[in-house]
Amino acid sequence: MLEIRGLTKQFGGLFAVNNLDMIVNQGEIAGLIGPNGAGKTTIFNLITGFIPPTKGQIIFKHSDISGKSTHSIAEKGLVRTFQQNVFLPDLTVQQNMLASCYLHPKTGFWEAILNTSSYRKKEQYVCDRTMDILKFLGLDSVNDELVQNLPHGYQRLLGIAIALSTNPKLLLLDEPLAGMNAAEVSESLTFINRIRSAGTTVLLVEHNMRAVMGLCDRIVVINFGRKIAEGLPEEIKRNKNVIEAYLGTSENAAGT
Amino acid sequence: MSKGSQLVKPAGYTALVVFLVLVPLFIKGGYFLHILIMAGIAVILTSSLRTIATTGQISLAHSGFMAIGAYTSALLVRKLGLSFWASFPIGGIVAALVALLVGYPFVRVKRVYFAMLTLFMGAIIRLIIMEWRGLTRGTSGLLNIPPPDSIIIPGLVNIAFDSKVSYYYLILALALISLLFLYRIDSSRVGRIFLAIEQGDYVAESVGISVTNFKVLALCVGCFFAGIAGSFYAHYIKVLTPDSFGVLQAIYIIVYMVVGGRKKFYGAILGALTLTLLPEFFRVLKEYQPFVFVGILLVTIFLLPDGLVGLPDAVKPCIQRLRKVKISNA
Numbered sequence: 001m002l003e004i005r006g007l008t009k010q011f012g013g014l015f016a017v018n019n020l021d022m023i024v025n026q027g028e029i030a031g032l033i034g035p036n037g038a039g040k041t042t043i044f045n046l047i048t049g050f051i052p053p054t055k056g057q058i059i060f061k062h063s064d065i066s067g068k069s070t071h072s073i074a075e076k077g078l079v080r081t082f083q084q085n086v087f088l089p090d091l092t093v094q095q096n097m098l099a100s101c102y103l104h105p106k107t108g109f110w111e112a113i114l115n116t117s118s119y120r121k122k123e124q125y126v127c128d129r130t131m132d133i134l135k136f137l138g139l140d141s142v143n144d145e146l147v148q149n150l151p152h153g154y155q156r157l158l159g160i161a162i163a164l165s166t167n168p169k170l171l172l173l174d175e176p177l178a179g180m181n182a183a184e185v186s187e188s189l190t191f192i193n194r195i196r197s198a199g200t201t202v203l204l205v206e207h208n209m210r211a212v213m214g215l216c217d218r219i220v221v222i223n224f225g226r227k228i229a230e231g232l233p234e235e236i237k238r239n240k241n242v243i244e245a246y247l248g249t250s251e252n253a254a255g256t
Numbered sequence: 257m258s259k260g261s262q263l264v265k266p267a268g269y270t271a272l273v274v275f276l277v278l279v280p281l282f283i284k285g286g287y288f289l290h291i292l293i294m295a296g297i298a299v300i301l302t303s304s305l306r307t308i309a310t311t312g313q314i315s316l317a318h319s320g321f322m323a324i325g326a327y328t329s330a331l332l333v334r335k336l337g338l339s340f341w342a343s344f345p346i347g348g349i350v351a352a353l354v355a356l357l358v359g360y361p362f363v364r365v366k367r368v369y370f371a372m373l374t375l376f377m378g379a380i381i382r383l384i385i386m387e388w389r390g391l392t393r394g395t396s397g398l399l400n401i402p403p404p405d406s407i408i409i410p411g412l413v414n415i416a417f418d419s420k421v422s423y424y425y426l427i428l429a430l431a432l433i434s435l436l437f438l439y440r441i442d443s444s445r446v447g448r449i450f451l452a453i454e455q456g457d458y459v460a461e462s463v464g465i466s467v468t469n470f471k472v473l474a475l476c477v478g479c480f481f482a483g484i485a486g487s488f489y490a491h492y493i494k495v496l497t498p499d500s501f502g503v504l505q506a507i508y509i510i511v512y513m514v515v516g517g518r519k520k521f522y523g524a525i526l527g528a529l530t531l532t533l534l535p536e537f538f539r540v541l542k543e544y545q546p547f548v549f550v551g552i553l554l555v556t557i558f559l560l561p562d563g564l565v566g567l568p569d570a571v572k573p574c575i576q577r578l579r580k581v582k583i584s585n586a
Contacts, residue, residue, distance in 0.1 A: 048462065074464035082462075088455035099452035102445075103464040109473070112444035113437065123445070166463050 001026040001201055002047070002078070002170055007056035007066075009039075009046055009225075016042045018225040020056070024170065029192065029202045031216035031233075033209075035245055039225040040205040041083060044172050048080045049073045060170070075103060077169030081162075081176065083205075085155040089148045093139055093158060096147055097130035101165040104129075133164050137191055153184035157191070164195070171195065173204040177211055189215055213237065221245065276428055280421045288536075289420040293492065295532040296427035297485050300434045302512040302528040304481035307438055309518055310447065311474040312454035313363070314371045316506045318482050320378035323385060323501035324351040325483025326490035327392055330401045333491070340404035344487040351483025352476045359472035378506055385498040397497035401490050423492050430488060434481050435525070441477065442521045450474055504546070511549055515556045517563025526564050 002024040009017040017039045024030045032040050045051045047058055049070040058066040065073050088096050105126070111119040134140045137157050142150060147158060156176060163171055176192065177185050189211060196202055206212050212219065213233040221229040221236060223245040229236055236242055283289055305318050325347035332343035362373050385392045392398060403417040404426070415422055441447050449470055452460040457467050490496055508531075516527020531552070535541070541548055560566050 050458075050461075069466070070461045071464050071466045074462060079464075080462055082458070086456060086459055088452055088459060090455060091451070095448075099448040099455075100459060100463040102449060102452075102460075107445050109446060112446050113440045115440065115444070119444075126445075162459060162463060 001061065002203070003057075003059040004043075004047070005057045005059070007043070007046060007058065008054045009042055009051065010054045015225050017046065017053075020222070020225070020227055022220055022227065022230075024201060024203050025218075026201055027196070027199075028217040029196050029204065029215055031212045031219040032203060032205045032222065033207075033212055033219060033236075034222040034228075038222045038245075040222065041174060042225075043222075044080055044174055044205065047073075047172065048078065074166055074168075077167070078172070079163045079166045079168040079170075080172035081159040081174055083174045083178065085152070085159060087147050087155065087158055087162060090146070092144050092146055093134065093150070094130065094143045096158060097134060097161060097165055098126060100162045101126050101130055104165075104167045130165060133161050136164075136194070137161050138187070153180050153188075156180065156184075157188065160191070160195075164200075168200055170201045170203065173202060173206075175206055176204060177206055177208045185211060273432070277425075280424055286420045289424050291533065291536050293420065293423055293427050295529055296424075296431045297489055298509070298512060298528040298532045299431050299525050300481055300485040301509050302516070302524040303435060303438050303521075304478040304485070305509050306513050306518060306521075306524040307441060307450075307481075308474050308478035309513065310442070310450040310454060311471050312366070312457075313471065313475070314367075314510060315374040315475070315478070316371055316503065316510070317374035317378035317381070318478070318509050319501040319503075319505035320381035321351045321355065321479040321482040322486035322489070322505075323381055323496075323498070324354055324479075325486030326496055326501070327385060327398070327486075328483070329487035330398055330490040330496055331391065333402055334398070334400075340402070340491055344404075344484065344491070347487030347490075348480040348483035351486070352480035355476045355479035356472060359475045360468065363468055363471040363475065375503065375506075378501075378503060382498045382501060385501075392496075392498075395498060397495055398490075399495055401494045401496065403494070404491055417491075427488060427492075430484065434484065438477075438481070439521055446470075446473075508549070511553055515552060515563055517560075517565030519562055520565040523563050523565040530564065 002022075004020055004022040007017055007020040007022075008015065020043065022032075032043065034040055042051070046053050046066075049065070049068050049072075052067045056066065057064055060073070060076060060078050063076070065076065065078070088099055091099065105122045107119055107122055131140065134143060137160065139154060139157055139161055142154055147155065150158070156178070160171075160173065160176060173192070177188055180188060185208065192202060192204070192215060204212075204216070213236075216233060219229075219231065219233055219236045220227060221239070221242050228241045228245055229239045231239070279292065280289060283292075301318060301322060305315060308315050308318075328350045329340070329343040329347035332338040332346060333340055338346075358377060362370060362377075365373060386394050388394070406414065406416040408414050415425075417423060417426070441450075449460070449465055452463075452465060453467050453470055461467050486501075489500075493500075512527040512531050513524050514527070515531060516525065517523030531549070535545060535548065538548070556563060560570055562569070
C-alpha cells in the first residue's frame with residue numbers, strides 16, 4: 001500500500017533520513033521504532049508532505065506522492081496524527097470534529113452560501129458521522145467540553161478522531177500512547193485494533209515497547225536515519241543490532 | 257430550541273429591518289442621515305474585514321482595496337460612460353481580482369508579517385493613485401463623480417438619487433445583502449474551515465484542507481465587499497482623493513472590529529455602528545478622534561478582551577452578585 005524507496009532527507013550536512021526503503025502492506029499494523037532522534041517523526045513529515053524529501057520516492061496506492069502538498073496527500077487517504085496534542089484549542093470536541101470534517105463529503109462554496117437542500121443533507125451526514133467517530137472512540141461523553149480542558153488521554157484520542165474524520169486508508173499515528181496511564185494505554189490499544197478491523201491500515205511510531213510488540217504485525221527499526229532491522233516482533237526482540245541501538249554495545253558498557 | 261425562540265428570532269430581525277426602513281421618516285436633518293450612511297459603509301467594511309480575520313490574518317490594506325473599488329467604479333462611469341449599476345459590482349470584482357493576484361504570495365506568511373505586507377500593499381495602492389495623475393488626477397482628486405442612475409420602472413417606481421434618503425435606502429439594501437452573504441459564509445461549512453485554519457493550520461492541512469486556497473478565498477471575499485463599499489462611497493461623496501484611503505482609515509476598521517468583538521458575527525456590526533455614531537455625540541472632540549479611539553481601544557482591551565460582544569458575559573457575574581446582596585438584605 002505504501003512503498004518508500006531510497007528516501008533521503010538532508011538538513012545541511014545532517015542526514016535525518018538516509019536511503020530508507022520501507023513497505024507498509026494493506027490491512028496491517030506496522031510499527032516504526034528507534035531511539036530518540038532516530039528520524040521517525042521526520043519520516044512521518046516526509047510521507048505526509050509537511051517537508052519535501054531531498055531524494056527518493058514515496059509510492060502510495062501506485063502513485064508517487066513525494067513532494068506533493070499535505071492536503072492533496074490527505075485527499076488520497078493518507079493522514080497522520082501528531083506527537084503533540086494538536087487540535088483547535090478554543091472549540092468543543094464536537095466543533096473540532098465538524099471543522100475538521102472536510103473531505104467526506106466535500107461541499108461547494110455556493111452550495112454552502114445558498115444553503116441548498118443537498119448542502120443541508122451533507123451537513124446532516126457530517127453531524128451523524130462525526131458523532132459515530134466520537135462514539136467509536138468513547139469521546140461522545142465529552143462532546144461539549146472545550147478541548148483545552150480535557151484530560152491528556154482524551155486529547156490524544158481526539159487527535160485520532162480528527163484524523164479518522166477524513167476516512168483514511170492509511171493512518172500514521174505519531175506516539176499515540178505518549179503520556180497515557182496504564183488503563184488509557186490498554187483502552188487505546190483496543191481502539192487501534194478496531195480501526196484496523198474497520199479497514200484502515202495503520203503505521204505507528206511508539207516508544208512503549210510492550211505495546212508495540214503486542215500490537216504490531218511487523219516492525220521496522222531505524223537509527224540515525226537508517227533502517228537497522230525489519231521483521232516480526234519476535235525477531236526484532238532478539239535482533240542484535242536493535243539491542244545495541246537501544247542499550248549500547250558491550251564495549252561501551254564495559255568502558256563506563 | 258423551543259418553538260417560541262424559533263419564532264422570536266425572525267420576528268426580531270423583521271422588526272429591526274422595518275425600523276431601519278422607517279428611520280428617514282423620523283430624521284429631518286440631512287446631517288444625521290449622512291452619518292448613518294457612513295456608518296452603513298463602515299459596517300460593510302468591518303464585517304468584510306472580519307471575514308478575512310476569521311482565517312487568522314489581519315489586513316491593513318482594507319482601505320486600499322476600498323480605494324480600488326471606488327476608483328474603478330468612478331472611472332468606469334466617468335471615462336467609459338458605464339451605468340453605476342454595472343460599474344459598482346465591477347469595482348468589487350476588480351478589488352477581489354487584485355486580492356487574488358497578491359493573495360497567493362501574501363498568505364505564505366502569517367500574523368504580523370502578513371499585516372506588514374498588507375500595510376505596504378495599502379501604501380502602494382495609494383501611491384499608484386497619487387502618481388497616475390493622467391487617470392486618477394492624483395492628489396487634486398477625482399471630482400464630479402455622477403450619482404447612480406435613477407431606477408425607473410415605468411408607472412411603478414421612479415427613484416432618483418438626488419437626496420440623502422435614497423442613498424440611505426441604497427446603502428441599507430447593500431449592507432443587508434452583504435451581511436446576509438457574509439453571515440452565510442460564517443455560519444456554514446466555509447466558516448468552519450476558516451475557523452479551523454485560524455485555530456490550527458497544521459490540523460487543517462493534515463485533514464485535507466488547502467490552507468492557502470481558503471486563506472486566499474477569505475481575502476478575495478473580504479476585498480470584494482471592501483470594493484463594493486468603496487464604489488458606493490465614490491458615487492455618494494462624489495469626490496475621491498487618495499487621502500480618504502490612508503493607513504489610518506485601515507486601522508480604524510480594525511479598531512471597529514476589535515472593539516465590537518471578533519468572535520461573534522454581530523461584533524463587527526456593533527463595533528462599526530458604535531464607533532461611527534458615538535463620536536457624533538462628542539462633536540467637540542472631533543479633532544482629537546485618534547486620541548478618543550486609542551482611549552476606547554485601551555479600555556476595551558483591558559476591560560472587555562472579547563469586545564462589546566463579551567459584555568453580557570462580563571456583566572453577568574456582577575448582576576448575580578448584586579442580586580445576592582439584595583436577597584441577603586431582604
